[in-house]
Structures are given as C-alpha cells and as structure tokens.
Amino acid sequence: MSDSKPINPGDALKALLPPLALARLGALRLADGAASVVLDVSGLDALERERLELAVKEALGGAPGVKEVRVAMTADKVSRKIIAVGSGKGGVGKSTLSANLAVALARLGRKVGLVDADIYGPSQPRLMMVEGRKPAARDSKMIPIQSPYGVGVLSMGMLIEPDKAIAWRGPMASNALGQLIDADWGNTEILIVDLPPGTGDVQLTMLQRHKPAGAVIVSTPQDLALIDAKRAMQLFEQAGVPIIGMVENMAGYVCPHCGEVSDPFGSGGAEATAEQLGESFLGRIPLTITIREQSDAGTPSAAGDGPEGQAFMAIARRVATWLDNQ
Numbered sequence: 328m329s330d331s332k333p334i335n336p337g338d339a340l341k342a343l344l345p346p347l348a349l350a351r352l353g354a355l356r357l358a359d360g361a362a363s364v365v366l367d368v369s370g371l372d373a374l375e376r377e378r379l380e381l382a383v384k385e386a387l388g389g390a391p392g393v394k395e396v397r398v399a400m401t402a403d404k405v406s407r408k409i410i411a412v413g414s415g416k417g418g419v420g421k422s423t424l425s426a427n428l429a430v431a432l433a434r435l436g437r438k439v440g441l442v443d444a445d446i447y448g449p450s451q452p453r454l455m456m457v458e459g460r461k462p463a464a465r466d467s468k469m470i471p472i473q474s475p476y477g478v479g480v481l482s483m484g485m486l487i488e489p490d491k492a493i494a495w496r497g498p499m500a501s502n503a504l505g506q507l508i509d510a511d512w513g514n515t516e517i518l519i520v521d522l523p524p525g526t527g528d529v530q531l532t533m534l535q536r537h538k539p540a541g542a543v544i545v546s547t548p549q550d551l552a553l554i555d556a557k558r559a560m561q562l563f564e565q566a567g568v569p570i571i572g573m574v575e576n577m578a579g580y581v582c583p584h585c586g587e588v589s590d591p592f593g594s595g596g597a598e599a600t601a602e603q604l605g606e607s608f609l610g611r612i613p614l615t616i617t618i619r620e621q622s623d624a625g626t627p628s629a630a631g632d633g634p635e636g637q638a639f640m641a642i643a644r645r646v647a648t649w650l651d652n653q
C-alpha cells in the first residue's frame with residue numbers, strides 16, 4: 328500500500344537538503360512562506376557552521392512556496408578547558424611558550440584556541456602570523472582568526488590601537504578579556520591564555536571570572552625569576568587554580584656555530600624549584616637564536632621538527648596527559 332498521509336510541506340523541503348544538513352536537522356517548518364530550519368551544530372567550528380547555513384539557504388531558497396529561509400543553530404555546550412600561561416617576571420617567554428604550546432597541542436590532534444590577554448604588549452598576532460587581521464562578529468560574538476597552524480587566535484591587540492592601551496583602566500581590560508574568552512570558539516577544547524606579566528587586574532579577573540583548569544608557569548633559571556615564579560604560583564593556588572607545572576625557558580644557550588651549550592642564566596633552577604614546591608616540571612626550552620628568529624617570523628618552532636620544536640612537543644604531551652587525567 329502506498330503512503331496516503333498528506334505531504335507535509337516541511338517534508339517536501341527536507342528532500343532538498345544536502346545530506347550534511349539532513350544529518351544535523353533538528354526541525355524544519357514552513358509557515359507563511361518562511362522556512363525555519365533548526366540545525367544541531369555541535370562540534371562544528373565557526374567556518375563549518377557558516378558553510379552549513381549557506382548550503383541550507385541555497386538548497387531551500389528557490390523552493391516553491393519559500394520566500395525566506397531562517398536558520399537557527401543549537402549546540403551542546405562544549406566543556407572547554409582554559410590553560411593560563413603565567414610568570415612572575417616579564418620577558419621570560421610566556422608568549423613564546425603559549426604560541427608553541429598551542430601549536431604543539433594542535434599537532435597532537437587537540438582543538439586549540441589561543442587568547443592573548445596582554446593589553447600593553449600583545450605578541451600573539453606576530454607570533455602566529457595573523458598580524459593586522461581584525462576579527463568579524465556573529466551574534467555579537469567575535470570569531471577567532473585562523474592562524475596557519477590550525478589554532479584560532481584572538482588578541483587584545485585586535486581590539487585596541489597600540490598607542491591607546493595606556494589609557495585603558497582595569498575594568499575595560501577585564502571586559503575586553505571576557506569578550507576574547509567568550510568568543511565564538513566553536514568546538515575548541517583547550518583555550519591557552521597568554522597572560523601579561525605580574526599579578527595585576529587582568530590576571531586576577533582571569534582567575535576569578537574564567538576559572539582556568541590549570542596554569543603553566545614559565546621561568547628562566549635565574550634565582551630572581553624563580554622567586555617571582557613562586558609568587559605567581561601562590562597567586563594561582565590561592566585562587567584555586569591548580570598548577571600544571573613549571574617550564575624552564577632560556578636554559579642553556581646553544582651556540583649556532585659549534586653547538587656548544589653554555590648557561591648564561593644557569594640551568595636546572597626551575598626543576599629544583601618545582602621539586603622543592605612539590606610541583607611538576609614540564610620541561611626545558613633552550614635559549615637559541617632559532618626560537619627568536621622563528622618567533623619574529625611568525626613561524627613557531629613547534630610547527631617544525633627541529634630540536635626546539637621537539638622540546639615544545641614534549642611539554643605539550645605532558646600538558647595533554649595532565650588534562651586527560653582531570
């Protein structure tokens with residue numbers, strides 16, 4: 328027997344949808360010439376959602392009885408984990424580590440985003456080769472800029488003119504940081520946040536409002552930097568943010584000519600400090616001209632397979648294991 332049910336106009340339209348949209352179809356109704364389509368976009372990033380929406384509009388746009396296509400999207404809330412990268416002292420390599428950690432985690436198959444929370448010295452646009460790009464917005468949320476390394480990036484530097492930063496007050500900076508963190512991160516699982524140095528407003532807001540899953544503390548091997556690193560760790564711990572571990576940066580200078588290793592800032596201090604405090608030691612990054620040059624060129628060392636890239640990959644593996652055990 329053939330099906331004698333009257334044809335629902337929505338059902339007729341369904342047949343026009345591409346399989347990708349059909350697989351994600353929540354509801355489809357046609358009323359007064361308006362086709363309302365609800366799609367489940369869980370797990371899709373901003374670009375994929377945009378493509379899906381376009382495909383649906385194209386498929387239904389010219390259909391009989393359809394004057395307008397409205398697409399609504401729903402998604403399961405992704406449980407996103409924030410990793411804060413901090414230090415006590417400035418200039419020890421937080422931004423370098425943040426960029427490379429993000430790229431390395433992406434190479435390990437994680438879905439990673441990178442937020443540059445430094446208003447006074449945003450460095451991620453340069454490090455991640457997205458300089459000069461301004462994020463678009465959808466539903467009043469910013470859409471991260473895709474770097475060539477499979478990592479979405481948003482930076483305070485994309486929101487403000489460099490010479491205006493000095494006029495920013497604490498609450499403005501905190502609100503701007505909120506916009507970066509609550510942006511349209513799609514299916515991003517891990518958000519790396521590159522903090523400015525010290526323990527100012529931005530750091531405190533970060534800890535209070537956007538509760539990181541954990542913090543990575545960077546230090547050079549010098550005693551003074553290590554004292555500041557201890558202070559930063561205390562700040563995180565007091566705010567209830569677990570310390571994932573310490574990274575020692577600029578440990579051992581590798582001479583580009585002869586390969587000989589010397590220790591301008593000493594070496595091993597961070598590992599000893601971590602042990603003394605009962606924290607994990609995540610790894611050591613040497614001081615090399617390659618890291619500085621690759622950073623300046625916007626091609627993070629972790630995107631390649633040189634010794635520096637491998638050092639960052641080793642740290643990323645430890646961070647990934649830590650996250651998996653949460």
Ligand SMILES: Nc1ncnc2c1ncn2[C@@H]1O[C@H](COP(=O)(O)OP(=O)(O)OP(=O)(O)O)[C@@H](O)[C@H]1O
Pocket residue numbers: 414416417418419420421422423424445448450522523524576577578612613614615616618619620622623
């Ligand atoms: N392991 C390294 N080898 C060589 N150069 C490095 C290394 N780590 C960082 N640098 C260089 O040192 C400088 C400071 O690094 P970076 O900007 O990452 O530090 P930071 O802690 O983020 O600084 P700030 O506190 O100003 O935000 C940069 O020029 C960077 O390229």
Ligand SMILES: [Mg+2]
Pocket residue numbers: 421422423445448450521522523
């Ligand atoms: Mg920095």
